[in-house]
Amino acid sequence: MAVKLFDLGFMSWKDSQLVYHALARLGIEAVVVQRTRDCYVSLGLFNSPQELDLAYLRSRGIPYFRREIGGGIVLLDREQLFYHVVVHRSAEHTPVKTDTFYRKFLSPVIATYRELGLKARYKPANDLVVDGRKISGNGAGLIGDCKVLSGSILFDFNHALMSRVLRLPGETFRARAEELMRERLTTLREQLGEFSPQEVKQALVGNFEELFGELEEASITPEIAREMRRLEKKYLSQEWLNMPGRAARELKIAEGCYLAFASLGEVEIIAERNEGRLRWVRATRRGERMPALEERLLGEEASYEKILNILTESLEYSQDVEEAARAIAGGN
Amino acid sequence: MELKAEQVLKVGEYEFPLDRLYYRGRNAHIWVKREGEAVLLGIDAFLAESAGYLNYISVTAEELTRGEAFANIESAKFVSKLYSPVSGRVVEVNSEVMENPRLVNQSPYEAWIVKVKPRSEAELGHEELLGESEAIAAWIEEEIARLEEE
Incomplete structure (x- = not known):
């Protein structure tokens, strides 16, 4: 049976998420292309709402959604083209290995960027980058018996708002987070200036047809609409939205780029870890900069032992120093 | 296919200790090992490898079906x-694995996820639980063939 194409134009924020959850639950293999009318925040299944500045979101009337698939927190708005790929987990065209799954179903997105003249490439786990800068983020997972890939082509991006909706440890951290997002994320607007969203969508659909063969045009049937409304009760319930998630120890900007925070009482350290090295450091004691410590940390390999040595030599040893070294080094 | 002296079946690069059963229903790749009146459940080597490094695990049910x-x-x-x-009740969750899910990738047959009290003995006797080396090997060879086609 042919994979269906749902070209849905603009949808409400919640329907833009509910639609692919419903298709997957109903076992309908599909490529969905659409945009959202409203600005909202989408959490991965394991994110915690504690990572969001909920008071700010409320004050701005920005809702949030917890999707049933992976990936991190994303800010979504009308300046993005969403694509959702829904395939049965046991279908011949569905790879078993996660890495192969991403490579296969992101290839039409890469081809689309290339048609637009951008040298996009895949960066594991699931980023697409142009000249080292992220231009598309993706999440995926199993819903019912279907594997789902969900991502977006960024026409434009509100970096300031993205850094604002997150609950971050202070304004210095927030300012650096915004700077880093501008540095590490790019958009079609920035790369191309002028472009036609309609042509981008047509190119994307054409490239998915290269992969799947001709897609069968489809629209939301009463059965799909019923499933969306049924799922809405679950996904918008307080129990689902407020489900506890993993404790966020750092802010991920893009693959390989993290902003970490460590507090040792009077001393606070913000460190940017980039491809395994500390590329930017801000250390303060009671708000006063600590240039000697910053200099020692800057450029250092982000290994727990090395950072622990520096902190132990620069500050009085305590349990907090070990925890700080672990926070700054992250998983390295 | 090779059966080693310590009763570990090797299929391709994947090992399957024969002191437990393997659930092929829904292509689940979950192993089941008896421990007194309960059973331990974990992920087999095939799933541990094909999924990649685990970052997070959460147990979502207390009563299993x-x-x-x-x-x-x-x-x-x-x-995923x-x-x-099996149907039954979770009596223990492996907190060490919840804290550090990568233990599953490092030692899939040591890093159990939950301990379950099965509803009845019949839960361990259904046809989708494989214990014979020939049946396990045939299934995993099919799975490897799928991977190779990718």
Whole structure:
């Protein structure tokens, strides 16, 4: 049976998420292309709402959604083209290995960027980058018996708002987070200036047809609409939205780029870890900069032992120093 | 296929200790090992490798139903589900694995996820639980062939 194409134009924020959850639950293999009318925040299944500045979101009337698939927190708005790929987990065209799954179903997105003249490439786990800068983020997972890939082509991006909706440890951290997002994320607007969203969508659909063969045009049937409304009760319930998630120890900007925070009482350290090295450091004691410590940390390999040595030599040893070294080094 | 002296079946690069059963229903790749009146459930080597490094596991059910999801796992921003081979009640969750899910990748047959009291002995006797080396090998060879086609 042919994979269906749902070209849905603009949808409400919640329907833009509910639609692919419903298709997957109903076992309908599909490529969905659409945009959202409203600005909202989408959490991965394991994110915690504690990572969001909920008071700010409320004050701005920005809702949030917890999707049933992976990936991190994303800010979504009308300046993005969403694509959702829904395939049965046991279908011949569905790879078993996660890495192969991403490579296969992101290839039409890469081809689309290339048609637009951008040298996009895949960066594991699931980023697409142009000249080292992220231009598309993706999440995926199993819903019912279907594997789902969900991502977006960024026409434009509100970096300031993205850094604002997150609950971050202070304004210095927030300012650096915004700077880093501008540095590490790019958009079609920035790369191309002028472009036609309609042509981008047509190119994307054409490239998915290269992969799947001709897609069968489809629209939301009463059965799909019923499933969306049924799922809405679950996904918008307080129990689902407020489900506890993993404790966020750092802010991920893009693959390989993290902003970490460590507090040792009077001393606070913000460190940017980039491809395994500390590329930017801000250390303060009671708000006063600590240039000697910053200099020692800057450029250092982000290994727990090395950072622990520096902190132990620069500050009085305590349990907090070990925890700080672990926070700054992250998983390295 | 090779059966080693210590009763570990090797199929391709994957090992399957024969002191336990393997659930092929829903292609779950969950192993089941008896421990007194309870059983331990974990992920087999094939799933541990094909999923990639696990970043997170959460157990989502206390009462398990055979063939239904009992946990979510995340690796490489992909959230997948683990399906239970038995109906029964979770009596213990391995907190060490919850803290450090990568233990599953490092030692899939040591890093059990939940301990379950099966509803009845019959839960361990259904046809989708494989214990014979020939049956396990035939299934895994099919799975490897799928991987190679990718």
